Amino acid sequence: MTESMTYALPTSLGLMIISIFGVIWIVYGWYLGRNNRTHDDFALAGRQVGLGLASATAMATWVTSNTTLVAPQLAYQLGIWGMVGYSFAALGLILFAPLAARIKLLMPKGHTSGDFIRLRFGRQAWWPFIVISLIYAIGWLVSLGMAGGILLQALTGLDYHTGMSIILLVCVMYTLFGGLRAVIATDFIQTIVIIVGVVVTALFLIDNVSLEVIHNELQHHHPRLLDMLFPAALMFLFNNIFFGLGEIFHSNVWWSRALAFRKDVAFKAFILSGLLWLPIPIVTGFIALAAPYLGIYPPSADMIGPMVTAHVLGKFGAVLVLIIVFSALASSLDSLLAATADLITRDIYCQFIAPQASDKQLICVNRFCLAGLGVFTWLLCLPQVTTLAALLHFTGAFVASTIFPIVLGLYHPNLSGRTAALAMTCGSVIGLLSYFIVGFYVAALTSCAVSMVICVVGLRTSNFSFRWQHIREHDS
Numbered sequence: 001m002t003e004s005m006t007y008a009l010p011t012s013l014g015l016m017i018i019s020i021f022g023v024i025w026i027v028y029g030w031y032l033g034r035n036n037r038t039h040d041d042f043a044l045a046g047r048q049v050g051l052g053l054a055s056a057t058a059m060a061t062w063v064t065s066n067t068t069l070v071a072p073q074l075a076y077q078l079g080i081w082g083m084v085g086y087s088f089a090a091l092g093l094i095l096f097a098p099l100a101a102r103i104k105l106l107m108p109k110g111h112t113s114g115d116f117i118r119l120r121f122g123r124q125a126w127w128p129f130i131v132i133s134l135i136y137a138i139g140w141l142v143s144l145g146m147a148g149g150i151l152l153q154a155l156t157g158l159d160y161h162t163g164m165s166i167i168l169l170v171c172v173m174y175t176l177f178g179g180l181r182a183v184i185a186t187d188f189i190q191t192i193v194i195i196v197g198v199v200v201t202a203l204f205l206i207d208n209v210s211l212e213v214i215h216n217e218l219q220h221h222h223p224r225l226l227d228m229l230f231p232a233a234l235m236f237l238f239n240n241i242f243f244g245l246g247e248i249f250h251s252n253v254w255w256s257r258a259l260a261f262r263k264d265v266a267f268k269a270f271i272l273s274g275l276l277w278l279p280i281p282i283v284t285g286f287i288a289l290a291a292p293y294l295g296i297y298p299p300s301a302d303m304i305g306p307m308v309t310a311h312v313l314g315k316f317g318a319v320l321v322l323i324i325v326f327s328a329l330a331s332s333l334d335s336l337l338a339a340t341a342d343l344i345t346r347d348i349y350c351q352f353i354a355p356q357a358s359d360k361q362l363i364c365v366n367r368f369c370l371a372g373l374g375v376f377t378w379l380l381c382l383p384q385v386t387t388l389a390a391l392l393h394f395t396g397a398f399v400a401s402t403i404f405p406i407v408l409g410l411y412h413p414n415l416s417g418r419t420a421a422l423a424m425t426c427g428s429v430i431g432l433l434s435y436f437i438v439g440f441y442v443a444a445l446t447s448c449a450v451s452m453v454i455c456v457v458g459l460r461t462s463n464f465s466f467r468w469q470h471i472r473e474h475d476s
Helices: 011-033 039-047 051-062 065-078 080-087 090-106 113-121 123-156 160-208 211-221 231-250 252-260 266-277 280-289 301-353 359-381 388-411 417-437 440-460 469-474
Strands: none
Touching: 011 123, 011 160, 011 301, 039 160, 039 252, 039 301, 039 359, 051 090, 051 160, 051 252, 051 266, 051 301, 065 080, 065 280, 065 301, 080 231, 080 280, 090 231, 090 252, 090 266, 090 388, 113 123, 113 252, 113 301, 113 388, 113 417, 113 469, 123 160, 123 231, 123 301, 123 359, 123 388, 123 417, 160 252, 160 280, 160 301, 160 359, 231 388, 231 440, 252 266, 252 301, 280 301, 301 359, 388 417, 388 440, 417 440
16 A cells, blocks of 8 residues: 555655745744843743734644644543543633733733742742742643644654654754744744634535534434443533633743733733634544544544544545644744743752852753753653553643642732642552552542642631741842
8 A cells, every 4th residue: 555545645745845944933933033142031921922922922832732632532532521621721821810910910020930930939849849830841842843744644654753853853943943933923823723723624624524423323323422420520520710820820821921012912912812713622532432433443542633634524624634743843832932942940059059150051951951851852862652531631630730830829919939839749659559549530630639629728727927028028
């Protein structure tokens, strides 16, 4: 069987598309990076990002491989609640809006989420927070790298390791050149590509395979996928809400944006981006529900989205999904690389190695961290030992434990550093145990519940009262 008969696209065409986009992003990143003079320019885009770019970068960053590949996988495995439940992650962006405004008020010159934890709670809470942040960042980076390899393999037959390497290299290169300024600018373009592409894909799918046909097939042969009381799916729904909140509330990806956006746009940008993101998992998840009717049974569940789209739309559909998912991957990979490198630079290098480092030194260290993260992610992606959903929800056991310490830490002066540290540590440990003992769909829920109980008990027994002026006095 020839390559063109086996896969939706020839390997050479897939490589050409990725190469063209890759060269464009790298050159554009280099062009934008010429204006970076200080570390604030490189890491926070000069702190003057307006509403249009702010909304686009937040929305595009949240449209990840998870939205375009894992949402179809979950719909394929859990049915209606899989895709609807995934869309509830939009609450993370929407509910972060008031937090972003509060962050700008408390830390107008801050740099990272770690800055806040250290100033608000001290080192005893900073350590578990940094560990959680790095575990989550590496997990998300690996899931994105894996998604790149899976995408190219499913559509073109290109070796997984080759596709994964190309996408990682492209994203590392243009982020290395341009910093957050390049990340935000490319995100704006990628947002347009993603929205237009997803709408076109959905319209073509409905035109080729009607909703009635899909519903009848599921009702007769796969009724559980339509079951609104499917226990595992319901648990996933609630678990995903808290997972999404934990992902956004703790991650330096979103804190760096809150600090980079202009003060008057931070709140509006996150509200708008959440509303724009909300329907995308439903549309991408719906694609997978057509798989049983089409007789598509992928070797790995996270390939279902690209395979259905390519089957229904042919070569045009395969090209379209390749561009959409590549844009989604790039918009998240670049953001995560930039935010994690900045976290390492500011919270580890500046705190323990060179507190008086110059802007030139900080930019060099930041770029070194970017390159190092790229190589480390590549090494971890090589084995491909699990699916995207399993890997992603593993990190949910950690991040959900940070929700209440962060929210209460921003608004309630009586939460102490000891309580916050205990809540994050115990929440993560018990959430991780529930992940392995019960399943991925309860890890974040359990972690958040344990953390909440500890925070509530800590507040009721606390004699501590934090002075908000302390953050402003040490904000730099």
